[in-house]
Each structure stands twice: as structure tokens, then as C-alpha cells.
Amino acid sequence: MKDLASLARLDGIAQAELCARGEVSAEELFEACLARIDALNPLLRAVVTVNREPPRAVKPGPFSGVPFLVKDATPWQGLRWSMGSRLFAKNVAPTQTPYGRRLEAAGLVCVGKSALSEFGLLGSTETLLEGVTHNPWDLSRSATGSSGGSAVAVAAGLVPLAHANDGGGSTRIPASACGLFGFKPSRERTVMASFATSDFGDLTSDHCISRSVRDSALFLSVTEDPTAAKPVGFVREPIRRKLRIATWTRTMMGEEPEPSVRRAYDETVALLTELGHHVEPIAPPAVDGPALRDAFFLVAGAAIAGVVETMDRMRGVPVQTEELEPFTWELVEKVQAFGADALPWSRATFAKAVKVYDEATRAYDVVLTPTLATEPWRIGHLSPVLKREELLRRTARSVGYTPIQNIVGCPAMSVPLCFPEGGLPIGMHFAAARGEEALLLGLAYQLEEARPWKDRWAPYSIPALFS
Template sequence: MGAVMSQDLWELDAVGQAALVKSGEVSALDLVDAAIARIETLEPVVHALASVDFDAAREKARARPSGPLGGVPFLIKDVLAYPGHKLTMGSRLFRDYIAPAGSPYTEQLDAAGLVTLGKTTTSEFGLLGSTETLLAGITRNPWDLTKSALGSSGGAAAAVASGMVPVAHASDGGGSIRIPASACGLFGFKPGHKRCVPTGYVDTFELVIDHCVSRSVRDSAFLLSLTEDPSAHPRVGYVDRPLDRKLRIGVYSTTLLGRAPDPEVMRALSQTMRLCADLGHEVVEAPPPPVDGVLLSEAFFDSAGAAMHEVVRTMESMLGRPVGEDDLEPFTLALIHHSRSLPEGAEARAKATVAHASARMLSYMESYDVLLCPTLPVAPYDLGTLAPHLDRELLIRRTEVLAGYTPIYSMAGVPAMSVPLGSSESGLPLGSHFAAPLGQEATLLGLAYQLEAAAPWRHRWPAVTRATRERASASVLG
């Protein structure tokens, strides 16, 4: 590896690591081997991975992958098909399924030169906001191993936050990038609807968008430029610098269900408001979004149950046997059971509810360049709070608290991001949530660069990572 020591790679984001490969200071195999060494140390503690294929990764690295991120180690959330890797979606029903092909999205990842080491954990079908499955077990928050990394991209967030890789694929249909990014102290950006090339995944409301969690803003911005759909309009391209204009930022703190955030979350929000004002932006009080969070929650979970019912019917036909408690988690089965009791036309009414809320939200956002609120109204949950064996109603109520801010921005299809600017009294990360109108990804990324420069976060690492780095350094010196 020459003059660059393995432990030095901890500090570099994906763009920085790729630059080392281009300069010849390290090889792609050096990067991959260093990442594998970190994974072998951290994974037994954090448990962020659903599966790995290190042999295939090393083979690709030896072939010197070209592309703007050539050689950078990468992980893919286990809801996205990637050729030759398992695709379980966090479910025992698909525990042995190997994806035969990828998608235009994964083709872009390969063209970028990223080296996929494996898949990260997710909740079953991404339904719950904590990554604790009967298939893969419990993913822990690197900042406090008694806390959840949340979800559904909890494995991706835990992997990046602990330092396994600099950036990892994630997906978001109601907060699944932004919520775990907040819990794990990362930058979590959700592009707008249909901004990126297709993944082949279709959800009921067309909410899900694929992108990443990262330690730096530029990694997220650069990867977006590499996966952006060429037919999207207006194009974003690579946003590589801070914003150079003043924004009107509307701020609110009440959740979609009318809940005030915890005091420590409110303090973090106030600090972010002051930071934005210090950067020259106009920060104004905004009313809460004019949408009914209770109706949206009912629409989402009723439709999720109906969708899972269709999955079960399809799989029973293919397997020639009933699908039951050995295949699906209790929460998923309870959603399916509840969906069967719904009156005719329930799914159409759910879609109408979401469409109405989306239209109201888009109109509400017209008064501001950017909206600011907390990402989470509470600090990250204890492990077990959203365990899939708990009662359906209890899990839905707890999810409504956790996802009090983020889902409406998925339903409206607008870009949004969680920025790691705050922390709880116990030192857990607390994200600040920003969103902009349709097509304004560049506005958010430019603002994110400003925030990153004014209140840097990349130097902050959880204790589990600091201890691992110290041991690695001692090994090299000794």
C-alpha cells in the first residue's frame, strides 16, 4: 500500500479513496482488503451485513475496475437485486434466493467502478423502522450498541457509521435513508421521485427512491450524478460546491400527528436554525404541513398489508404450499391478516388519501425555498422497541412517533435530506431534516455543503470505531 497506511483510509470518503487509486498511491485491491479487514473486526459487534462475497470482490478489484469511483468498496441494501448475490429482503421466505440479474441502477454502480462486497441488513420488506429481523438478527447502532440503527436502511447506516465502507446504497420510501442516517450520524439524501435510473422495484405508491448514506456531502452528490436518469428534468449533474444565494427557510417542529419533539431534539433544531441564520439565510416560522398523519399512516400500512398479501399468493402458487409463520415475521403476517378484513375499495381510497396529501404538501412548500424540521422527534429507540414479534397496533403507534416528519416528503416526491448537526444529551446523533420543492436537489446539496463547512461532522466517530482504529494503529506501530 506504499506510503498510505490502512488506518489512514478511515478518514477518506469515496471520492478521496478513488483519487488515491487514480494517482497510483494505492490499488483497488488495497482498498478492498482494507475494507474487508475493517468488516472482520466491526461486523461481529455491529452486525450490519446480511451476506458477503469477498472472493468476488477481490477478483473484481484485481481486474482494476475503471470508472470515476474505480476500486471503492461498496455495500448494497438487501432489497436491491445484484447479480450473484442473495436477495432476501430481510425475509426467511427468500432466504436462499440468488438474484440472477441486476437493473439499470446496478449497472450504473458497476460502471462507476464500485466494488460490491456484500449486502446490508434491512427490516423484512422494509416495513419496520428498525433493523431487527428473524432472518438476520439485530443490527446495532455503532454509537450505542444498546440502541437501534433504525431502518429500514439500518444495515447501510451502521456499516458506514462504523467505518466498514465510506458510502453504501440505501433506499427510502418514507424515511428509510433519512431516519437511520439521523440515528447513526450520517448524511442521508433522498432524491426526488424518478430522479435516478430504474431499479426494477415497484411499490404501491411509487414512493421508493434509491440512493445512499455517506459520511460526506460530496460522496452523495457525486453518486447522484452517476445514477441520475438522463431523462429527468431539470438535470442535477454533479453539485460540487456550496450554495451562493440566500434561501427562505421555513421551520416547523410539530409532527404529522401533532406531537412536539423531545426537548433535546428541540434544542438541536434551534441550533440548526441559528446556524442557517448565521450563514445568511432567512429563517422564518412555518405552520405544520396541512396533512392528516393518522390517515396517511392508515393508508400506508393498509396498502402494505395488501401488497404483502399479493406476495404471499404468488409465492404459495410457486412453492405449492402455504406461507406461514416459518416464512414471515409476526408483524408482516398481522398486516396481511388485517388487510383481508378491509372493505372493498380500501386500496383505492388509500391511494386517493396519499394523492390528496401530496397535492396539499406541494402547495404548502411553494412559500419556501427550503423547509426545516427535525428528522426524528425522539432520540434513537432502544433495541427491541420495534421488534417484529410485538403487537401490530403497538408497532404502528411506535412507528408513527418515529416517522413523524419524513413520510410526507416521500409522498410528495420531493428531495429531502438529514444532516448530522446535533446530538442528544447522551451523545447520540440527531439529524436536522431539510426538504425542497420538486427538482431542487441542487439547492439542498448546495446548502448541505455550506452546513458541512460551518459545522463539520466527518471527524466524529463512535467509540467502537475509535477503539478499532487504535488497535489497528498499535498493530502497525508494534
């Protein structure tokens, strides 16, 4: 069996190839993964449930034998499904989702569940149920969220890739903070990953966080809905044509990025120009940022209010104050105070924003912005025990580029192009029109080739500590 660091350095496809050649077995990949989790997870707290049941009949798919994690927002048959909430601390998923069946058929082996903020509501992975997930680049910094556990596990070399989902940047933002590739497919591109639907669920796309573009591209090909328009398949090559790229730096809330982020952005513009693309600064789409923020959290609050009502009926006992975090309760109370017009108003607000965004970007192949307006914040900055208004204000300062793509339903990605000396990674954000995943992945391959990041390991990672 390969040593811990050697296997940790390999992406999912490389591990599957080792397994296919008989150089390592699925059981050995699984045991090595558990050893890596045992070595670093007590420090990082990325994994909240560990599946120690060895794989029995691994399917002979393209990822055959490869260990991975499922974000605890999403059910996986037989494993605890807490959604980061004390309300569901002992909940176990009874059945597999269509998405899960696709991943099993691809040969992936689930070694556990990764941490998230409660119900994926906040951009920092610290909960009253599970505690704090630490960024392996700097333990005092947040892994961001909500897919912080998945990002940390990949950045630390615990697994080569991890499932994530994204309702407003929850895949792309942690990928940026941890120096990884984070991709969000178009709405309805993949098969169903949940049992229920809601307006908040309609904003959410399931995919993965990975070290390599090819892992992400293959993952998309095995989860793609065959009935979706313009099938993507497995994108394997860099894009060959020159792109027209629109770009801006001001967030939806009217904020400009911190100087370190601006420097990283300028370097990215220079790289794209060097690669032959036409990069054109334009005015940001004139969306109503405060209204979009309010609509987004009303939709989230409505989804949680529905969960509370369902639990009240099922148990015959109301959900108790201590079963949900303070921020979650405030979202529920806000949507209840708004009344019956909350969802209709939010949908109308979203529709206006979609029209404005489409009109501003339709002449371009790709849109470029930073992923975050700030560097990753310190732990506690977005603690769920803080007041709602303060949390929304702090979130709005940093998270002002990514939610619009969820509202529009188009694909987007954070690419780890910038690793400032002595600082944390800074991702750059790219988006395309709905259905244009192949274009974005082709660009990602090209950027990966031009500025390789596969050997950029965090200080608190298996390769950095055990080589």
C-alpha cells in the same frame, strides 16, 4: 497498503483518488475493507452477506476501486437477496438491475449486502432471520431502519458509503441516528433499482448513506436517469444565495419533539440565520396524520400480499406462518380485511396530503424540521414480534416528519449537525420542491462547511478503536 484506520477515515472520492494515483490498488482497497468488516461486523451485524471474490476488471469510473455495500432490499447479481425475510433466506439475484449497472460502470466494488428490517417495513433493523444490528454510538440503541445496516457500516468505517433506499424515511432516519448524511432524491430521478413495481415501490427512492456530501452528490450523478426533467449532474459547490426556509416542529401525528431534539433544532435555526438564510416558522401542513399512517401501511401490506400470492403460485405450497414475521403477517391481514378499496382509498388519501403540503410550502425554497421527534430507541422497542397496533403507535411517536416527502415525491435529506455530549447524533431534516436536488445539495455543502462532521466517529468504529 494503508492501515485500516487511515483508509477508513477517507470518503469514497478520496479512496478513488488514491487508486487513480496508483498509491493503492483496487484489490488493496477491497482487502482492507474485508479486514474492517471481519474486525467489527461480528459485533455490529451491519453486513449480512460478504462478497469475498476479489474485483477482476474494475471499471475506470469516478468511484473506481471504491468498496461499498448494497442494501439487501435490492438485488445485486450473484449475491444473496433475502430482503431480511426467512421466506427468501436462500434467494440469489440472477441478473443485474439498471441501477446496479450504473454503479458498476462508476467503478464501485460491491463487498456485500447490508441489513434491513423485513421488507423494509419497520424502523428498526432487527429481524428473525439476521438478528439485531447495533448502533455504533451505543450498542444498546437501535440503528433505526430500515437501512440500518448501511448506516452502521458507514458510521463504523467499514465502507465509505453504502446504498440505501427510502420509502418513508428509511435512508434519512438511520443517517440521523448514526451521525451521517442521508439524501433521498425525487421520485423518478434515478434509473430503476428493482425488477417489480407497486404503489409501495413508487414511494421508494434509491440512493446512498455517506460521510461526505460530495460522495452523495457524485453517487446521484452516476445513477441519474438521463430522461428526467431538469438534470442535476454532479453538484460540487455550496449554495451562494440566501434561502427562504419554512419550519415547524410538530409531527404529522401532532407530537412535539423531545427536549434534546428541540435543542438541536434551535441550534440549527440559529446556524441558518447566522448563514444569512431567512427562517420562518409556519403552521405544519394540515394533513390527516392518522389517515396517512393507515394509508401508508395499507400500501405496504398490499405489496407484501402480492409477494405472498406470487410465492404461493410459484411453489404450489402456501407461504408458511414461520416464513414471515408476525408484523408482516398482520399488515397482509389488514389489507385483506380492508378489501378491494384499500389501494384506491390510500391513493386518494395521498393525493389530498400532497395538495395540502404543496399549498403550505410552495412560497419557500426549503422546509426544515427535525429528522426524528425522539432520540434513537433501545433495541427491542420496534421488535417485529410486537403487535401491529403497538408498533404503529411507537413508530408514530418518533417518525412523523419524513414520510410526507415520499408521498409528495420531493427530495429531502438528513444532515448530521448535532452531536450532544454523551448522547447520540441528532440529524436535522431539509426538503425542497420536486426536482430541486441541486438546491438541497448546495445547502448541504454549506452546512458541512459551517459545522464539519467528518471527524466525528462513533465509539465502536474502526478509527476510534484502531487508531
